[in-house]
Amino acid sequence: MSIVGGSLTVAAIAAVLAITAGLSTPLHTRPLWVGVLSAVSAAAGGTAAVAVLTGSARFTAQLPALFPLAGVRLEFDALSAIFALATAVVAVPASIYGIGYSARSSSSRPAQAAYPLLVWSMMMVPAAGSASALILFWELMALSSLVLVLAEHHHNAQVRAAAQWYAAMTHLSLLAIVLALLLLAHQAGGDSFAAMRSATVGPVAASVVFLLALVGFGVKAGVVPVHVWLPRAHPEAPSHVSALMSGAMVKLGVYGVVRVGWDLLGGGPRWWGGVVLAVGLVSAMFGILHALVASDLKRLLAYSTTENIGLIFVGVGAAGLFASSGNRPLAAVALAAAMLHVINHAAFKALLFLGAGSILTATGTRDLDRLGGLARRMPVTAATFAIGALAIASLPPLNGFVSEWLLLQSLVHSLPSNAAIVAVAMPVAVAVVALVGGLAAATFVKAFGTAFLAMPRSAQAE
Numbered sequence: 001m002s003i004v005g006g007s008l009t010v011a012a013i014a015a016v017l018a019i020t021a022g023l024s025t026p027l028h029t030r031p032l033w034v035g036v037l038s039a040v041s042a043a044a045g046g047t048a049a050v051a052v053l054t055g056s057a058r059f060t061a062q063l064p065a066l067f068p069l070a071g072v073r074l075e076f077d078a079l080s081a082i083f084a085l086a087t088a089v090v091a092v093p094a095s096i097y098g099i100g101y102s103a104r105s106s107s108s109r110p111a112q113a114a115y116p117l118l119v120w121s122m123m124m125v126p127a128a129g130s131a132s133a134l135i136l137f138w139e140l141m142a143l144s145s146l147v148l149v150l151a152e153h154h155h156n157a158q159v160r161a162a163a164q165w166y167a168a169m170t171h172l173s174l175l176a177i178v179l180a181l182l183l184l185a186h187q188a189g190g191d192s193f194a195a196m197r198s199a200t201v202g203p204v205a206a207s208v209v210f211l212l213a214l215v216g217f218g219v220k221a222g223v224v225p226v227h228v229w230l231p232r233a234h235p236e237a238p239s240h241v242s243a244l245m246s247g248a249m250v251k252l253g254v255y256g257v258v259r260v261g262w263d264l265l266g267g268g269p270r271w272w273g274g275v276v277l278a279v280g281l282v283s284a285m286f287g288i289l290h291a292l293v294a295s296d297l298k299r300l301l302a303y304s305t306t307e308n309i310g311l312i313f314v315g316v317g318a319a320g321l322f323a324s325s326g327n328r329p330l331a332a333v334a335l336a337a338a339m340l341h342v343i344n345h346a347a348f349k350a351l352l353f354l355g356a357g358s359i360l361t362a363t364g365t366r367d368l369d370r371l372g373g374l375a376r377r378m379p380v381t382a383a384t385f386a387i388g389a390l391a392i393a394s395l396p397p398l399n400g401f402v403s404e405w406l407l408l409q410s411l412v413h414s415l416p417s418n419a420a421i422v423a424v425a426m427p428v429a430v431a432v433v434a435l436v437g438g439l440a441a442a443t444f445v446k447a448f449g450t451a452f453l454a455m456p457r458s459a460q461a462e
Contacts, residue, residue, distance in 0.1 A: 004059035004076055007048035011123060014041035018116030023109050030112050035099035038116040039092045045123035046088025049081035060129060072136065073192055075129025079263065082339050083126040083248075083255045086346040090247035091119045097354050098240035104361065111238075114147035118244065125252050126259075131181035131191040138177065142170045145249060148241045149233050162232040169219050169229040176216030177256065180209045184264060196264040206265050210272055213260040214279075221253025221309050223283040230306060231290070235298035235366070239357025242298060246305040247350040251342050254312050258335075262320065273320025274421050280313025281432045288439045292446070297356050297366045300447055301349065304392065307436060308345045312338045314429060315407050321422055322414060334410035341403035348391035348400060355385035359451060363460040370458035371451040382452045389444035394437050408433055 018037035025033050052059070064071035076084075098115065121140040128134035150163045185191040187209075188199035201209070215226065222230035230250070234242050261272060287306030294300040315338025322331035358381045359374065360366055375382040391398040394405075411433065414426045456462035 002059060003051045004048045005061065007044045007051065008059070008074070008076070008127065011041045011044035011048070011120060014038070014044060015116045015120035019113045022112030022114075022116065030109075031099045031102040034112045034115060035095045035102070038098075038119050039095035041116060042088045042091035042095060042119050042123070045084050045120075046092070048076065049085035049088065052076060052078060052081035053085070072133045073129035074124075074127050074133065075193055076127045079255070079259065080126035082342060083251055084123045086251050086342050087119070087122045087244075087248040089343060089346045090244050090350040091122070094240040094243045094247075094350060094354065095119065097243075097357070098238070101238060101240050101357055101361065108151065110147055111151035114144040114151075115241070118144040118148060118241075118249075122244075122249055122252065126255050129193050131185050131193075131196075135174075135178060135181065139174060141249065141252070142174065145237075145241075145245060146170065149237045151238055151241070158232075159236045162229075162236040165229045166233040169226065172226070173216045173219035176212045176219070178216075180212035180216060180260060183212070184209045184260070193259075193264060197266070201265065203269075206268055207272075210261050210265060210268060214257055214275070217253040217256030217260070218279065219253070220250060220256070221313070222250050222306050223253070223279050223309055223313060224286045224306070227283065227286075227306050231299050231302045234302035234305065235296060239298070239353055239360060242301075242357070243350040243353035246302060246353060247346045250305060250309055251312075251346065254309065254316065254338075254342065257313075258316060262316075262323075267320065267323055270321055270324040270421050273317045273322075273324060274425060275317070276313055276320060277317030277425055277429060280310045280315075280317055281429060282310070283307070283313060284310030284436045285432055286310075288436050288443060292439055292443045295368050297359065297368055297371075297447065297451065298353070299366075300368075300443065301352055301356060304440070304443065305345075305349060307440065308341065308349070308392075311404065311407065311433065311436070312341050312345070314338075314433060315341065315410070318407075318411060318414070318426075318429065321425065322410075325422055327414070330410055330414055333406065333413075337403055337406035337410055340406065341400075344391070344399040344403045348388045348398075351384060351388035352392065355381050355388060363458075365458070365460050368447065368450040371456070371461045372454045372458075373452070373456040373461055375452040378452075385452070386448055389448045393441040393444050395441070404433070404437060 014037045018034050021033035059076040061074040121137050124137040128137055146167055149166055184196050187201045187205055188196040219226040234246050284307045287303045291300045291303035315334045319331040319335035391400040394400045411426050411430045414422055
């Protein structure tokens, strides 16, 4: 067995053991077993991803007994590995953090069993090699995350409303994705990704599939205008789950758009890239403006996720525009910037959400207006939150600067262009990305300064 297949097997076994522990172990040991085994599962998935990215290997497997009729086909390539690695980057520390966090709340059997299922299904979504496998893993991810959003509904009345929004938008997402994949499978004469890649799909059918996929996966990514669930659900989930959802789960929406639009369909006309670019620009600006004025720390971080997913969509859309215009080297740079930001955002957003969880645990509030002075009382949290804030503000030499700088370079070097849509869109994109970067710096100066500096503004903070 290859290292990729062996690592994925270990990930599955550890996930099954973690789910069993979540359902059967006593309350006082449950978070420990679930946390450790979930971290092992995530680490094994990350090992498989690194093996693919460093060795240019490609793993495929057919598991006919796991799903009626179609079975489950796995196909783990470089694109899969990027998103599985992003999941591992978040899930390993979040799982360890969740041991102590869950001991105080959200340690019920359903929540504890749902967490390792979420971690494992998130790694398996990009490993799917057929429409039926993708739908299976996608629905497991959606259902387990819904259970976790509801984990603290006994303590907070807003959780149920957030879960209702999340459930409704998740069903919309699944419907659009199923329609897109069924149409593509019908055109290809089979539901495997290999058959879809080799199929000849007419331009109208291809555009319909692309738009359905953009809507379906865009809901999970949290892009405007189908973002409405994200600032409601992410703040209400337990903080280590918020880190997993904002740092990794939303990226699988990006994965779906890239997989269907530019892998299975092989790309399309220029307007495909233009639409993705426009969605990204609007989402980035909308997200950072709402983050700037938010007073709830976790909601601020959730809106910031919409902003960063917008930047990733800008890179993917620009890559599509450049490729359809014949500039494949620049398309590669833009796509590389987007994929690098997938990993970078996973790292610093997980760090920030875990920091927010520590603040919430210590003070009992997420309201920035009631915090202050925490740097003296929580110096380790202050230092790590400051690192995350500097990274998300794209300041050198941290990782957020590298991917956003690479994105800006790809946009700037596209000018001048003979393609009218590129000549018009790129100056706008450069201006928006630069403005978003400045607003992000202002947002996190506010967040850090308000929470950690000055004098405490409430008894909880003091």
